[in-house]
Amino acid sequence: MAAAAGALRRLVRCGPQQGLGRLLQLRRGIHGTAPAAAQVTVRDALNQALDEELERDETVFLLGEEVAQYDGAYKVSRGLWKKYGDKRIIDTPISEMGFTGIAVGAAMAGLRPICEFMTFNFSMQAIDQVINSAAKTLYMSAGIVPVPVVFRGPNGASAGVGAQHSQCFAAWYGHCPGLKVVSPWSSEDAKGLLKASVRDDNPVVMLENELMYGVPFEMSEEAQSKDFLVPIGKAKIERQGTHVTLVSHSRSVGHCLEAAAVLVKEGVECEVVNLRTIRPMDVESIEASVVKTNHLITVEGGWPQFGVGAEICARIMEGPAFNYLDAPAVRLTGADVPMPYAKILEDNCLPQVKDIIFAVKKILNI
Amino acid sequence: MRKMLLAALSRVLQGPAAAARPVSRVVVASRNYADFTSEATFDIKKCDLHLLEEGPPVTAVLTREEGLRYYRTMHTIRRMELKSDQLYKQKIIRGFCHLCDGQEACCVGLQAAMKQTDHLITAYRAHGYVHTRGTPVREILAELTGRKGGCAKGKGGSMHMYGPNFYGGNGIVGAQVPLGAGIALACKYFGKDEICLTLYGDGAANQGQIFETYNMAALWKLPCIFICENNRYGMGTSVERAAASTDYYKRGDYIPGIRVDGMDILCVREATKFAAEHCRSGKGPMLMELQTYRYHGHSMSDPGISYRTREEIQEVRSKSDPITLLKDRMVNSNLSSVEELKEIDVEVRKEIEDAAQFATTDPEPPLEDLGNHIYKNEPPFEVRGPSQWIKYKSVC
16 A cells, blocks of 8 residues: 555645545446555554644644654554654653643744544543644733644544444534634545644644554545645535435444445435534535535434534524525434433443434435 | 933942942032943852753943843833733723732743743743734734734733743643754754743742653753742742752753852853753753742742741842842942933833833724634635624634
8 A cells, every 4th residue: 555655656736536536436436547546544544643743834833642652543544653753752641631732832932733532521621722732822921922722633433432422512612713623534545634634723622533543444545645735714515415315423434424425326326424523513405405406414323402403403594504494403313311321221322323314214204 | 322410429439340440429410321320340149050060150240221121121121011900900801810020030030041042931920921022012912902003913912922932821831841952943943042931930940841851852962041030939839839940050960050040140041051052052952040039929829928927038038039139239330320220210101101101001902813723825705603692703
């Protein structure tokens, strides 16, 4: 994979349709003009992004628990400490509030830190530094003090880790002006968004997903290049459709595509929108889709009240797309309980493919 | 700058350690700066030490030029804070206003010892530091009154003022300490021999994140001076009621510390030079406790006399006022005269009046500024107002 990428690398920005094109080609078993396309896991895509940005800009560094000598709690930073050393890859003690503040201060003083939370559940201990020190400072200083920091790590449910380790923070961080919040699904998303986040001069919260780390995706040659960026604030249409719009982020995007694959056999064409960015949200793309399909379903792993889906529904109501809805918008979310442990309970606390199919049929009255 | 004065009678007293020659005059036609000594040496209080064999020197040399500069700056800050008190009571300043009169020796002393290329961060009792780090008084007062000529264009207010190598002005108690260590990490990373002075109060000293920061700063040998401005009260709670150990200079445990007389500007300056040298040499962080006092209450909504006596405040004013201490030293050792210092008072008073005039007449920021400064280096976008029909453009 590395050899192919190195040999045929082009410095081209990958547009939103090219990656889709590649995915569709793969599904139909046709390989296009790029034998250099490769299967890359989300983990490896993140690792590539980190490596490339560390190499490109000396002010970029990574800090967090176990990121250096352990190669990363989830191996996302594998090999980086060996390559870049103690100055650029820093193992921290278990002191979230302390090291998050240190990351923010370093950003204020001209560095570009990447601050890893082992999971975003632990970011709650440091959330004051993310919101009050990072998000608000540019505004409070009237532009004098920018804070180019990236906070990243796994967000949301995993498998059997219990209530304290399964919360989704998309709504919490998405609530705050001054932050950018991104939520990748595929390897292309992961790599492109992480690189874009590092290069962004603003504080960015990147919500990864542990269960996605090991999932391979086809990555086009362009997506493997060193300057491949996914623009922050732009959603991607993963699948074109005409009957209903499914809007989602992170792992749920995969469930939407699975549901769409089942529904197509019954003649229902779902349009699947991958938000990619929670804040600033690409409402225009959702509106354009709803104008086309007249039906909207939002799918997320987080809790229902005051969530991402709730915001989407409110925004659709306020905009031109409202008049094109043939039915009220529907939200699929995590169940309104702390995450239980037993598998049967946990499975039923997140929107499953069958729930999406059910909701589509209900909204279309079939 | 120095005007010629006619003085009928002038007497010069020889100070305890002054090198001045004893002179007394009965009639003086005029007085010029050539009559003053150029420098004098003073005894300063020995600092208590923690994990250190030696501490800062016990004498300090003060030149005339330095003395006049420190005096002017301390007096400027004193008057600026008193003016802020006045403006607050007239309701021209709103919200929070935490004044530092009484603590002038801390900000001016630190600035005297640090380089302009060094960095400083503090909490909300910051007006003195905003000024010593380089922001003019008129921009500080205009920020307090919420005008567009304020140093943060009216967007920040009392607790959120920033300047060159000065990171505020922070409202969340203790949060500025990890930030300061992060700035120190950047200093070490860039290798330009810079340090970061990270300030917090006796109240904040009990915050957990400060201990997390001590640990990482010591572990990674960050060039950070942790400075506890101990003014004896965290809002309405005296140090004895808040801390199991009030030896704030020892609370860094494995970090060497010194306890400094924060009312004596020379003591602060010498201690800071000592600590800065320690940090710059790569030995890691140091902790300084500055024992100081605030005349005002915690903020303008606190009269400051329910938890301490008027007698206590009066005693500090009469025996330990930092400006009076400096003034007495300078006059007693012929570095300056009462008249010359009075001239400075008059100039400072005028400067503050002019600044207040600006701060009360400058217009408020335009409504269009409401949406600005959300993102840096972003193409212009729209920000939502209180309803879907109200939108503001956002640029930075």
